[in-house]
Amino acid sequence: MSQFGKYLRELLDERGISISELSRMSGVERTTLQKSITGSRVLSRDAVEKLIWGLQLTVEESEKLKYCYDILFVGEDKYKSRAIIRRMLENLCSLNEGAVLPEREFERVSARSLPERSLQENTLITGKNNVNLLIQSVFEREIKRKNAEIEMTLPADMPFVSEYLYYLYKKVGADIRITQIIAIHRNKKEKALNLHSVECFANVLPLCLVSNRQYYPYYYYDSSIASLYTDPFPYFAVTGERVLCLSADGEKALLLEGEEYSRFYRKHFYMLKKQCHTLVHYSGGLISTLDEYERIYDPDDLYACTHQPCFACEYGDDDIRKKIRKDIPHRQEVTELCVGWLSKLRNIKMYHSVFKAEGVISFMEEGKIDDFPELVEEITMEERLELLKSLIDSIEKEERTSARMFNDRVFSYPSFITLCTSLKTGMGIFTTSRFQQGGLPICVHVQEPDVSEAFYDFMLNLPSSEITCSREETLAYLKEIYHKYEKKLRG
Numbered sequence: 001m002s003q004f005g006k007y008l009r010e011l012l013d014e015r016g017i018s019i020s021e022l023s024r025m026s027g028v029e030r031t032t033l034q035k036s037i038t039g040s041r042v043l044s045r046d047a048v049e050k051l052i053w054g055l056q057l058t059v060e061e062s063e064k065l066k067y068c069y070d071i072l073f074v075g076e077d078k079y080k081s082r083a084i085i086r087r088m089l090e091n092l093c094s095l096n097e098g099a100v101l102p103e104r105e106f107e108r109v110s111a112r113s114l115p116e117r118s119l120q121e122n123t124l125i126t127g128k129n130n131v132n133l134l135i136q137s138v139f140e141r142e143i144k145r146k147n148a149e150i151e152m153t154l155p156a157d158m159p160f161v162s163e164y165l166y167y168l169y170k171k172v173g174a175d176i177r178i179t180q181i182i183a184i185h186r187n188k189k190e191k192a193l194n195l196h197s198v199e200c201f202a203n204v205l206p207l208c209l210v211s212n213r214q215y216y217p218y219y220y221y222d223s224s225i226a227s228l229y230t231d232p233f234p235y236f237a238v239t240g241e242r243v244l245c246l247s248a249d250g251e252k253a254l255l256l257e258g259e260e261y262s263r264f265y266r267k268h269f270y271m272l273k274k275q276c277h278t279l280v281h282y283s284g285g286l287i288s289t290l291d292e293y294e295r296i297y298d299p300d301d302l303y304a305c306t307h308q309p310c311f312a313c314e315y316g317d318d319d320i321r322k323k324i325r326k327d328i329p330h331r332q333e334v335t336e337l338c339v340g341w342l343s344k345l346r347n348i349k350m351y352h353s354v355f356k357a358e359g360v361i362s363f364m365e366e367g368k369i370d371d372f373p374e375l376v377e378e379i380t381m382e383e384r385l386e387l388l389k390s391l392i393d394s395i396e397k398e399e400r401t402s403a404r405m406f407n408d409r410v411f412s413y414p415s416f417i418t419l420c421t422s423l424k425t426g427m428g429i430f431t432t433s434r435f436q437q438g439g440l441p442i443c444v445h446v447q448e449p450d451v452s453e454a455f456y457d458f459m460l461n462l463p464s465s466e467i468t469c470s471r472e473e474t475l476a477y478l479k480e481i482y483h484k485y486e487k488k489l490r491g
Contacts, residue, residue, distance in 0.1 A: 003076075004068040005037040011055055011065070026054030042072055074461075077193040081454040082461060084195070088202040092414040095170075095206055096436050124254055131253045132160045135237070135244065138255070139164065142239040148176040151269045152237035156182045156200040156217070158250060162207065169210040178215050180204070181269070181276055183222040184448075193457075197450035201279070208280055208444050209431065218276035219448065238265045281445040286372065287330065289430065290337040292443040297341075298422035301350045303459035307415040307434065308359035308370040309403065312338075313345040314390040323376050334375065346400075353403045354462050356413055357477060364388070364485050370432040371418065371441075381489050385482065392478050395471070404468040405477060411467035421459055426452045 001009075012022060019037070023030040028047045035041035043051075048069050052062045071079045125134050142148050154161050168174040182204070185196045200219070207215045233245035233254055243256040243265045283292045296302070304310070315323065317339050324335045345351060359370070367379040379387075394401040406413050416435040421427040426447035435441070446452060462468050469477070 001037070002039045002068070002072055004065070004072055005039050007065060007068045008051070009037055011057070011061065015055065017055075022051070022054060026050040028054075043069070045069070077195060078454075078457055080195055081193055081198045082458050084198050084202050085455060085458045086411070086467070088205065089414060089417075090412050092206065092209075092417065093412045095209060096414065096416050096434070124252065126252050128251055131246065131250055132164075134253050134255065135161060135246075136164060138237065138239060138242055138244050139168070141242070143168070143172075143174050143176055145240055148174075148240075149178070150176065150237055150239055151179045151266060152235075153181045153183075153269070153272070154235050154237060154246065156180070156203040160250075162203050165215070166206055166210065169207065169212075169215070176214060178207075178211070179269075179273070180215070180217050181272055182217055182219045182279070184219050184450075186221045186223050193454055194450040197448055198454045201446065201448070201451045204279065205429070205444070208282075209435075209442060213282045213284060213442065217279040218273055219279045220272075220276045236265055238262055238269060277448070279446065279448060281447075283443040283445070284441060286334060286375075286441075287337065289441050289443050290334070290341060292428060292430070292445060293341050293420070294337075294344075295445060296420045296422065296425050296428040297344055297348075298424050299344070299348060300422075300424075301352065302345075302348050302420060302422050303352045303456065303462075304354070305413060305417075305419040305459065305462075306353065306355045306359065306370070307413070307418075307432065308363050309355045309391055310345065310351075310353060311363060311384075311387040311391065312369055312371075312376075313342045313351075314387045314394070315342065317343060323379075325375060325377055328375060338375070348400065351401050352459070352463075353401065354406060354413075354459070354468055355403070356406050356415060357408060358415070360388075360478065360481055364481060368433075370434060371430070373433050381485065385486055385489065388478065388482050388485075392475065392482065395475055395478070398471075402463070402471075403474060404463050404471065405474040407467055407469050419455070419459075421452065421455045423453070423456050427455045 012019070017025075019033050020030055022028070023033055026047075028043070028050050032041060032043065032047070036043045036047075048065065051057075052065060055061075057065065067079070074082075125131055139150065142150055156162065165178065168176070182200050184194065184200055186194055197219075204215070204217045208217070232247060232252070234248055235246040237244045237246075239262065241257065241259055241262055243261045245254040245256065247253070283289060312320070320339050320342060321335055324331060324338065328334060362368075362370075364384055367381070367384055369376050369379075391401075391403070395403045416432055418430040418432060419427070420430070426445060429444040429446075431442045433441075446455075463471075
């Protein structure tokens with residue numbers, strides 16, 4: 001019996017209702033209901049809505065029934081991973097708006113409120129609030145040092161730490177290199193997608209984006225949690241003069257003062273890191289960013305989420321060469337990289353693209369390519385219309401291009417990120433000119449198998465999900481915009 005069948009049976013038992021009674025109340029045929037409970041038949045979504053109405057379910061009950069229904073089709077692990085990625089992308093929208101996420105007011109939490117004895121060597125601190133204050137104090141002291149650096153094995157899902165680091169990089173603008181080793185839990189017998197990998201990545205990505213490439217996460221797989229119970233302080237953070245040791249539950253901490261402790265733990269950290277994998281690979285700057293696009297390339301299929309459709313791939317090679325500005329450094333090298341990349345895009349067997357409606361408008365209004373507006377000469381309105389028409393034709397033919405528009409009524413995609421993935425090459429996240437955290441673009445390349453697979457599955461599912469418009473809706477919108485600006489051009 002599926003989770004859906006079990007939960008539906010539970011709802012019937014709670015209410016003392018038989019299947020025959022539910023059939024009369026909802027209008028769903030009795031035999032169909034019986035088979036849906038035993039798992040030999042799957043109801044339609046309309047039928048599920050009728051059950052919700054007939055049983056007069058609460059919001060919580062109806063959401064759980066819908067959840068159990070949805071996982072019938074994709075499995076619980078994929079359903080949850082899609083939810084994690086969706087939440088992560090929506091949260092990233094605020095990253096570029098000056099707000100600190102989450103909105104914890106660290107200024108009001110003064111580390112000086114800790115008793116002085118708490119900052120002395122070998123002092124045991126208890127209570128989560130006191131431990132958090134101690135973490136903040138140790139980190140603040142390190143930031144004041146020249147060439148500040150912290151190496152730590154704290155979990156990625158320790159909320160206070162990730163939020164505080166985000167605050168330091170985002171709001172304070174701290175110049176500090178932080179290296180973090182993360183244990184990703186894996187059950188050797190489990191064949192399903194490892195959700196812990198996806199959750200860890202969702203926690204560290206904001207730090208990767210706001211740290212100006214000062215935050216370096218590493219990972220290893222751990223199939224046992226026995227050490228969390230046998231070692232009272234399994235986690236640590238090392239600064240130049242101190243070592244902060246933490247319990248697994250974050251309720252206890254021990255501060256070790258002295259350079260000898262720091263040297264010992266740094267050496268230990270270095271040995272651990274040698275056994276780890278790099279979770280993200282950074283690159284920045286014009287040429288390295290174009291090189292990074294090449295690393296994501298897959299000749300069979302490529303999936304991309306963007307703010308703006310890839311209008312540039314509608315250009316021919318000679319048109320691209322003419323459009324690259326004459327005054328940019330290393331023009332010849334940059335031009336050929338652009339030509340090579342866009343030529344490959346045009347020759348992919350299937351290029352799947354999802355973009356924002358506002359990206360189309362911004363292109364038609366400004367005539368700029370989001371990725372590198374400083375590279376390209378002004379695109380005239382005539383050319384904009386020509387490119388938009390070419391995009392419409394490509395989508396209608398759907399020979400090598402499949403495109404959808406995000407449904408901004410139910411989902412917000414961060415306008416400063418281009419996300420590309422394929423099952424073979426991993427995942428690339430590229431900030432565009434709309435990213436306000438720094439002058440250089442930031443490229444994050446991820447090859448951790450579960451993270452890559454989760455994002456590939458997320459993007460593979462987009463065309464059939466509620467968060468994108470249909471092909472017909474997408475085409476209708478693009479044609480409407482085309483006629484609007486064509487009319488505007490003619491005056």
